[in-house]
Amino acid sequence: MKKTILLAIAITALISCKDDKKAEEKTVATTQTIAPVSDATAENAVIYExxxxxxxxxxxxNAFTKDIPELKKLGVKVIWLMPIYPISMKNRKTTDGRLVSDIKDPKEKAKYLGSYYAISDYTAINPDLGTKEDFRNLVKTAHENGMYVILDWVANHTGWDHKWITEHPEYYHKNAKGEVTDPLNPETGKSWGWTDVAHLDYANKELNEAMKNEMLYWVKEENIDGFRCDVADNVPTEFWQNAIPALKKVKPVFMLMESNKNYLLKDGLFDMGYGWEAHHVMNDINKGTKTVKDLDAVFTKISKEYEKNDFFMNFTSNHDENSWNGTEYDRMGDGVEAYTALTYVMPGMPLIYTGQEYDLKRKLKFFEKDSIPKTKAKMFPIYEKLGALKNNNEALNGGKNPASYKRLTTSADANIFAFEREKAGKKVLYIGNLSKKDQEFTTPIDGTFTNYMTGEKVTLAKDQKHNFKPWQYWVLTN
Structure with a gap:
């Protein structure tokens, strides 16, 4: 009897130890190694897609995780992961728009991996990318290196293999025949061409709760720091008004929207929007269809239509631009470096898209496997230098408490873009010839500055004549 009691005590103690160990392991796995994301985070951050x-x-x-210290050199504070979820097989498309299912050759068919944005399961991992443990290690490594991780979220549509198609057809838009449809243009009723995805219908209240819960999983269970929300203004505002506060009850999160609609930046919804208008003007200046005066008009519009603490992501490229409209070299020509510096110095948060740091000069395949170059050439040290300036100079604060922005007039304002940022006694000036011709001009600026990119001293005087070559620029610090 005594032996039985002793054995029972020993077993109980062993189980208790195992439970304690499991609890300890769980605690270790979820320990924060980085302060929660905050408004201050965005002020001097660089985001990497x-x-x-x-x-x-x-x-x-795993291949990406080992390079996270390289991203740290570039001043990256936020990593935006393009969709990491399983991709639907049904209605997969080829690069030239055919259905993969129509291809007879097995080798040819295997090439097409599908769109990242045709999701078959919101809470699983695409096995092509690795395991959930691999993903957790990525998040942990990013946090240890002072970086936050946000996930690409596609609330507007699912892939055709998603279980909701059969289990909850009421979650989807349907045509007159009662068939689930791909996303349609609400103004014309015609397809956007996204035929590899099925359009969700938020008139169904149960869908609102289901989608919110899918997002909550990643915040609660996987310790991610926010979301980049695909076609955010195609999803009813009411959904975001329900979902985002629920996410923020769990922990602070950073919310980036693929939109520039001002109403989605209000009332604590999205933290940052896309700087589409400035981006398109940059492209058009290189084409010769617009000038710096059109860039001025963008800043004037922002000051009138947005609140002071609204801010945008600035970019010369992203996955959509690269895959469908060409690289920044295709769209911006010899102005790439001048525009890159501009995205860092103007109000907002600069973006680096995969491969830009390695001088990627071709479109990446969207539906097939591809790979970027990994040789540091011209742009890596430029991104590194600009990232250090963005991270460390308050005059480039660009979030909810931004540094001031003041346009500086020149004698050639149609081609010379000059402005000053200032905060806490620090100043940064940008002066750039955003044209394909030499420009002679004067500015009303007095003072001695450092040309940040070269380290040289620059002394300016009112009405002093300057001659800039095409796309020449200065980033000046006081």
Missing amino acids: ANIRQYSPEGTF
Whole structure:
């Protein structure tokens, strides 16, 4: 009897130890190694859009994770992961728009991996990228290096293999025949051409709760720091008004929207929008269809239509631009470096898209496996230098408590873009010839500055004549 009691005590103690160990392991796994994301985070951050599939020959989380210290050199504070979820097989498309299911050759068919944005399961991992443990290690490594991780979220549509198609057809838009449809243009009723996805219908209140819960999973269970929300203004505002506060009850999160609609930046919804208008003007200046005066008009519009603490992501490229409209070199020509510097110095947060740091000069395949170059050439040290300035100079604060922005007039304002940012006694000036011709001009600026990119001293005087070559620019610090 005594032996039985002793054995029972020993077993109980062993189980207790195991439970304690499990609890300890769980605690270790969820320990924060980085302060929660905050408004201050965005003031001096650089964001990196990670296309895991194309980042490396392996196309895996692990191959990307080992390079996170390289991103730290670039001043990256936020990593945006393009969709990491399983991709639907049904209605997969080829690069030239055919259905993969129509291809007879097995080798040819296997090439097409599908769109990242045709999701078959919101809470699973695409096995091509690795395991959930690999993903957790990526998040942990990012946090240890002072970076936050946000996930690409596609609330507007699912892939055709998603279980909701059969289990909850009421979650989807349907045509007159009662068939689930791909997303349609509400003004014309015609397809956008996204035929590999099925359009969700938020008139169904149960869908609102289901989608919110899918988002909550990643915040609660996987310790991610926010979301980049695809076509955010195509989803009813009421959904975001329900979902975002629920996410923020769990922990602070950073919310980026693929939109520039001002109403979505109000009332604590999205933190940052897309700087589409400035981006398109940059492209058009290189084409010769617009000038710096049109860029001025963008800043004037922002000052009138948005609140002072609204801010945008600035970019010369992203996955959509690269895949469908060409690289920044295709669209901006010899102005790439001048525009890159501009995205860092103007109000907002600058973006680096996968491969830009390695001088990627071709479109990345969207539906197939591809890979970026990994040789540091011209742009890596430029991004590194600009990232250090953005991270450390308050005059470039660009979030909810931004540094001031003042346009500086010149004698050639149609081609010379000059402005000053200032905060806490620090100043940064940008003066750039955003044209394909030499420009002679004067500015009303007095003082001695440092040309940040070269380290040289620059003394300016009112009415002093300057001659800038095409796309020449200065980033001046006091």
